[in-house]
Amino acid sequence: MIKYLFILLFVPFNLFSQSKFAQLDIELPTPNEYRNAAGAPGHNYYQQKADYKIKATINDETQVLSGEETITYTNNSPDPLTYLWLQLDQNIYNQDSETKSIDVEKMEDFKTIRDIKRKLFYYDGGFKIDKISSSSGDKMNYFINKTMMRIDLKKPLKPNSSISFSIKWWYNINDRQAVGGRSGYEYFEKDKNYLYTIAQWFPRMCVYNDVTGWQNKQFLGSGEFTLPFGDYDVSLTVPSDHIVGATGELQNSEKVLSKEQLARMKKALDSDSPLLIVNQSEAELNELTHSKTTKTWNFKATNVRDFAFASSRKFIWDAQVVRFPTKKVLAMSFYPKEGNPLWERYSTKLITHTLKTYSKYTVDYPYPVAISVHSKSIGMEYPMICFNGGRPKENGKYSEETKYGMWGVVIHEVGHNFFPMIINSDERQWSWMDEGLNTFVQYLTEQEWERNYPSQRGPAYLMTDYMRGDKKNMTPTMTNSESILQFGNNAYGKPAAALNILRETIMGRELFDYAFKTYCERWKFKHPTPADFFRTMEDASAIDLDWFWRGWFYTVDNVDIAISNVKSFNIKEGTEIVENKAINTKFIDSKEYYIGDERNRISIKKTVNETDSLINDEFWESRFLKAESLRTIDKRNKIQYSITDVKNTSLNKQFYELTFDNIGGLVSPLIIKATFIDSTAEIIRIPAEVWVKNQESISKVFGFEKEVISFKLDPFLETADTDLDNNSWPAKKQLTRFQLFEQKKNKELIQNK
Amino acid sequence: MFKCILFVFSLSFVFTSFAHEYYFSFAEMEYNTTNKKLELTLIVSTHDIEHWLQDKGIPVKELEDHYSDSLLQNNIGETLLKGYSVTCNKTGVIFHIIGYDVLKTGVTEFYFSSNSFELMSPLLIRYDLLMDKYPAQQNKLTFIYNSTKESYSFLPFKNEQNIKIIK
Numbered sequence: 001m002i003k004y005l006f007i008l009l010f011v012p013f014n015l016f017s018q019s020k021f022a023q024l025d026i027e028l029p030t031p032n033e034y035r036n037a038a039g040a041p042g043h044n045y046y047q048q049k050a051d052y053k054i055k056a057t058i059n060d061e062t063q064v065l066s067g068e069e070t071i072t073y074t075n076n077s078p079d080p081l082t083y084l085w086l087q088l089d090q091n092i093y094n095q096d097s098e099t100k101s102i103d104v105e106k107m108e109d110f111k112t113i114r115d116i117k118r119k120l121f122y123y124d125g126g127f128k129i130d131k132i133s134s135s136s137g138d139k140m141n142y143f144i145n146k147t148m149m150r151i152d153l154k155k156p157l158k159p160n161s162s163i164s165f166s167i168k169w170w171y172n173i174n175d176r177q178a179v180g181g182r183s184g185y186e187y188f189e190k191d192k193n194y195l196y197t198i199a200q201w202f203p204r205m206c207v208y209n210d211v212t213g214w215q216n217k218q219f220l221g222s223g224e225f226t227l228p229f230g231d232y233d234v235s236l237t238v239p240s241d242h243i244v245g246a247t248g249e250l251q252n253s254e255k256v257l258s259k260e261q262l263a264r265m266k267k268a269l270d271s272d273s274p275l276l277i278v279n280q281s282e283a284e285l286n287e288l289t290h291s292k293t294t295k296t297w298n299f300k301a302t303n304v305r306d307f308a309f310a311s312s313r314k315f316i317w318d319a320q321v322v323r324f325p326t327k328k329v330l331a332m333s334f335y336p337k338e339g340n341p342l343w344e345r346y347s348t349k350l351i352t353h354t355l356k357t358y359s360k361y362t363v364d365y366p367y368p369v370a371i372s373v374h375s376k377s378i379g380m381e382y383p384m385i386c387f388n389g390g391r392p393k394e395n396g397k398y399s400e401e402t403k404y405g406m407w408g409v410v411i412h413e414v415g416h417n418f419f420p421m422i423i424n425s426d427e428r429q430w431s432w433m434d435e436g437l438n439t440f441v442q443y444l445t446e447q448e449w450e451r452n453y454p455s456q457r458g459p460a461y462l463m464t465d466y467m468r469g470d471k472k473n474m475t476p477t478m479t480n481s482e483s484i485l486q487f488g489n490n491a492y493g494k495p496a497a498a499l500n501i502l503r504e505t506i507m508g509r510e511l512f513d514y515a516f517k518t519y520c521e522r523w524k525f526k527h528p529t530p531a532d533f534f535r536t537m538e539d540a541s542a543i544d545l546d547w548f549w550r551g552w553f554y555t556v557d558n559v560d561i562a563i564s565n566v567k568s569f570n571i572k573e574g575t576e577i578v579e580n581k582a583i584n585t586k587f588i589d590s591k592e593y594y595i596g597d598e599r600n601r602i603s604i605k606k607t608v609n610e611t612d613s614l615i616n617d618e619f620w621e622s623r624f625l626k627a628e629s630l631r632t633i634d635k636r637n638k639i640q641y642s643i644t645d646v647k648n649t650s651l652n653k654q655f656y657e658l659t660f661d662n663i664g665g666l667v668s669p670l671i672i673k674a675t676f677i678d679s680t681a682e683i684i685r686i687p688a689e690v691w692v693k694n695q696e697s698i699s700k701v702f703g704f705e706k707e708v709i710s711f712k713l714d715p716f717l718e719t720a721d722t723d724l725d726n727n728s729w730p731a732k733k734q735l736t737r738f739q740l741f742e743q744k745k746n747k748e749l750i751q752n753k
Numbered sequence: 754m755f756k757c758i759l760f761v762f763s764l765s766f767v768f769t770s771f772a773h774e775y776y777f778s779f780a781e782m783e784y785n786t787t788n789k790k791l792e793l794t795l796i797v798s799t800h801d802i803e804h805w806l807q808d809k810g811i812p813v814k815e816l817e818d819h820y821s822d823s824l825l826q827n828n829i830g831e832t833l834l835k836g837y838s839v840t841c842n843k844t845g846v847i848f849h850i851i852g853y854d855v856l857k858t859g860v861t862e863f864y865f866s867s868n869s870f871e872l873m874s875p876l877l878i879r880y881d882l883l884m885d886k887y888p889a890q891q892n893k894l895t896f897i898y899n900s901t902k903e904s905y906s907f908l909p910f911k912n913e914q915n916i917k918i919i920k
Contacts, residue, residue, distance in 0.1 A: 402815070456858045470904045472906055736794065741864045
């Protein structure tokens with residue numbers, strides 16, 4: 001009986017909790033003294049600190065990296081710690097690596113000699129730990145659990161106290177072309193040189209915090225890194241003809257650079273355009289030297305969560321200043337000659353633009369340098385430094401695809417300085433918190449670089465193929481990094497589209513930008529969680545967005561809203577039901593465009609390439625001409641709206657009842673374009689809460705003084721509606737991609753005649 | 754981490770590969786009731802397909818360099834169709850490529866048209882394009898017929914789908 005009572009009492013509650021508008025009470029952790037209900041750090045928020053002193057050497061003959069580090073770990077938590085956990089990410093390359101053993105395989109993977117060679121490729125990877133000792137020189141007990149290592153403490157590390165210990169280690173650096181990896185080396189057969197991009201290269205402290213205790217997820221390959229902040233003092237010994245770029249500021253430039261290079265560096269510190277510190281002919285001479293002597297480069301970095309570096313005798317090096325109101329930052333690029341002409345022309349300018357734009361939308365860039373390093377087929381981020389692909393052909397030519405790929409990857413990876421290097425979310429748990437937020441600001445940055453930049457991700461309409469229909473093999477965005485299906489769409493594209501929908505449609509740019517910046521300011525140099533983001537966005541905007549987070553982040557539903565029925569009513573003529581039958585149109589009446597593009601046209605006064613014509617290459621002219629013709633179309637549409645964009649609330653003569661069906665499951669605002677008999681139009685915006693009482697089908701009545709000849713839902717492609725065929729009255733079938741291609745071909749044929 | 758990432762070796766080694774941004778292709782296919790042909794668009798990541806084609810021995814470095822090479826285009830079309838086939842009432846539907854477009858957003862659209870045939874059940878689609886190279890590959894088809902749209906997912910362990918034609 002008690003059981004039945006329980007069911008009776010709780011079933012209605014559970015049913016209610018399943019509502020698309022239910023608050024996220026169960027899903028989010030209870031606010032507490034560490035993280036408050038407003039989404040800000042609580043009054044007792046704490047985080048650990050890990051400081052490193054590292055001496056490391058690259059052996060260019062054997063491609064071995066060896067080092068010794070002293071870690072000073074400070075326990076700011078209220079808990080005594082009896083052991084410490086460190087990340088040994090290089091162990092992903094161990095022969096007994098869990099990542100390898102859980103790789104699903106089938107016989108087809110072994111069908112060619114090349115496949116077999118790949119599968120059986122042997123590489124003796126992983127950390128070799130020589131010793132671990134305390135500050136007094138005593139051996140410390142440790143246990144390696146795959147990619148993590150526990151160090152046992154003789155006495156618990158009390159709150160507000162520190163411990164120092166040393167680790168001596170080495171590992172074989174991986175050939176990225178053969179083994180893959182986020183770091184490693186690229187070998188250049190022609191000149192027999194190596195280009196090292198080195199990361200995850202030393203045992204690093206795991207995060208201990210109020211959310212997970214010790215970070216306890218193994219590194220399997222997808223979920224990246226969760227790391228505490230700290231200060232670094234790193235000495236890197238490399239062949240004396242190498243040039244080194246690294247996290248932090250170079251401390252001994254007078255010892256490792258020539259007088260000429262020092263003088264050029266001094267000039268670059270005050271130059272608003274890139275200046276070469278090592279030029280191409282100098283780098284080409286360097287390629288020949290293969291020096292047997294070494295130099296030690298010393299770098300220091302404060303309040304960073306990691307340290308990475310790049311080293312090669314092939315590097316060309318350029319730099320320029322980025323001016324902020326209260327400080328100067330040095331933007332630098334390191335690239336082999338194989339990266340030119342793309343890299344000398346764009347890389348440092350892209351860094352500069354990215355730092356400025358991200359600082360506007362998030363927090364001021366706090367570090368003294370920002371570096372982009374070129375190596376083939378890579379895109380990976382670390383504090384102040386990132387490794388980026390995008391290589392021209394051997395003859396120095398490049399395609400537009402390569403250029404946009406290179407631009408996109410530099411903006412994206414430099415942008416990662418903000419997410420997660422400064423706003424330090426847990427990548428091992430939630431990929432979207434850095435990739436999604438970063439992709440969103442990347443989109444904003446691209447649009448300010450070049451007008452009509454063909455961003456790969458960001459606008460809502462770019463996500464519709466992924467979100468449409470069959471959901472069997474999709475995971476919600478709130479899925480742990482290792483369990484995500486379709487990483488790119490799930491963790492990059494969908495959250496970026498969701499944030500654009502919030503910005504353009506639900507919150508508006510002003511409220512959104514304020515709330516987003518508030519989140520960034522609150523959590524810079526701290527460890528935010530999804531709840532902190534969700535709560536801050538609501539807290540700083542006074543908009544209940546629980547329904548939005550629930551739908552977009554906790555489900556795989558999609559937006560597909562249909563105009564299923566239209567009734568018209570005239571006081572004189574009475575009610576008329578008008579059926580909504582599809583009309584097979586052969587041509588689109590006017591070009592659809594994204595609302596963000598329309599608003600950017602006004603809000604972005606000048607893009608970078610409009611002020612710096614050196615950005616424009618031979619591809620630009622044809623793109624510019626196309627953009628001009630689009631602008632003509634847009635002007636025409638704009639005039640139509642400006643005449644009639646006024647809501648008529650009285651003396652309506654013609655009423656229309658529109659029925660909307662929610663087919664996709666995601667609730668969404670309704671944006672309706674009513675076009676009148678005189679070709680003028682009006683845009684009506686209805687908040688998503690219109691679905692609060694009935695989430696499957698609703699109706700609304702609109703009154704106009706003029707007869708409506710058509711209604712269209714989502715006319716500016718801003719809600720990610722996955723089926724536009726059911727968005728119009730009278731129904732209008734969209735052209736397929738095939739039909740659009742045929743139309744384009746026919747047009748070209750006519751033009752060529 | 755971004756997209757261009759690592760395409761070279763061993764994408765079948767999860768342990769060596771990056772969390773690749775793509776591994777997804779889309780198909781849009783409509784039965785044109787007027788000419789009784791299937792009109793198909795395959796939408797794939799340009800980088801992925803370029804590397805896949807190179808693995809198949811097709812001499813293509815960058816697709817946008819080869820628009821005017823009709824022989825190569827046919828070769829590309831035939832190779833792509835090894836990863837996409839339609840069987841109607843137990844008879845294979847024959848497609849031929851009519852063109853492709855490399856978009857600046859990083860994807861390429863390939864356009865195919867079929868011979869004329871009477872559409873009927875059972876319609877069997879196999880869509881395992883790129884799955885031999887990228888184990889994480891998922892493909893999704895949107896099929897349009899009589900103004901209705903249905904979408905179907907394809908995975909390495911489920912690369913065929915039966916579509917019931919309701920006339």
